[in-house]
Amino acid sequence: MNEEGITLDPDRCVLIVQDMQNDIIIDEGAFAESGAPEHAKEQNVVENVKALAETCRGKGVPVIHVWYIVEEGAPALKLNAPLFQGVKDTNALVRGTWGAAPAEGLEPQDGDLIVEKMRMSAWQGTKLETMLAGLGRDTIIITGAWTNMSIEHTSRTGADKGFFIVVPEDGCSTMNPEWHNASISFALQNVSTVTTCGAVTEALAGVPAGV
Numbered sequence: 001m002n003e004e005g006i007t008l009d010p011d012r013c014v015l016i017v018q019d020m021q022n023d024i025i026i027d028e029g030a031f032a033e034s035g036a037p038e039h040a041k042e043q044n045v046v047e048n049v050k051a052l053a054e055t056c057r058g059k060g061v062p063v064i065h066v067w068y069i070v071e072e073g074a075p076a077l078k079l080n081a082p083l084f085q086g087v088k089d090t091n092a093l094v095r096g097t098w099g100a101a102p103a104e105g106l107e108p109q110d111g112d113l114i115v116e117k118m119r120m121s122a123w124q125g126t127k128l129e130t131m132l133a134g135l136g137r138d139t140i141i142i143t144g145a146w147t148n149m150s151i152e153h154t155s156r157t158g159a160d161k162g163f164f165i166v167v168p169e170d171g172c173s174t175m176n177p178e179w180h181n182a183s184i185s186f187a188l189q190n191v192s193t194v195t196t197c198g199a200v201t202e203a204l205a206g207v208p209a210g211v
Contacts, residue, residue: 006195008166008203010059014137017049018066018122018144018154020106023092023099025145025173030092030099035175036145043173043180048197049143050105052171055201062135063112066122066144066154068093069100077118083149121153129161139164141200142192143171148183155192165192168200 023030025040040046053063070077072095074088087093093100108114115126122128132140140163142155151172155165169184188194 006166006193006199006203008139008141008200010056010061010204012137012164013056013139013141013166013204014062014064014132014135015053015056015141016064016066016122016143016154017053017102017106018142019068019146019150020046020049020065020103020144021067021093021099022101022103023090024068026103030090031086036173039176039180040145040173042177043170045143045145045171045173046103046105048168049171052141052143052168052197052200053106053109055204056141057109057111059204061141061204062137063109064115064128064131065102065106065108065112066115066117066126066128066150067100067102068118068150069095069116070118071095083120120150121157122150123154123157123161132163138162139166141166141168143168143197145172146174147172147180148174148187152183152187155188159191166200167192167194168197169194171197171200 025036027037056063070093077084079085115128117126140158142151158165167188174180184194
């Protein structure tokens, strides 16, 4: 990881909590058989992100929840890739259902913001960029699921748009350790600062990682 010496200005940061929804990372969810719940537990991702979000709120860092939401039957969902077909076939992430709700402990708190999407990237067809302009923030701490899909897509696009991207790897999970490690060790190294939730917490407190 490239976390050494990380420093963060809370006044420039936002935290994204992406796709941390029951259908995606929790047992009994629509994608439970993918291995995603097991990997989320191995990563302790819910507790790690919950603690980081609490730290961010205490430091005045806005918390933005990004949720994948479709209507019943997934009308108008473009089924051009297996992932999107899977959302429709499993009747996943339907507005108002338990599956679309955030995992327990990651519910929005007062002052948090919400972005809804229908693609992997948090940028595609959403109000995220407009929100960031309104907030005047240029550094995005990205957490959530799945590391090699939504997290990687959002990080790549954010870097292209000129944002500084920070990915705490223990605040992310996917379907298995191999996919997670491949994304963390290769693609994300070139578009973000890969670090840990603990290092981000220390950096927001003004203490460089490793000091």
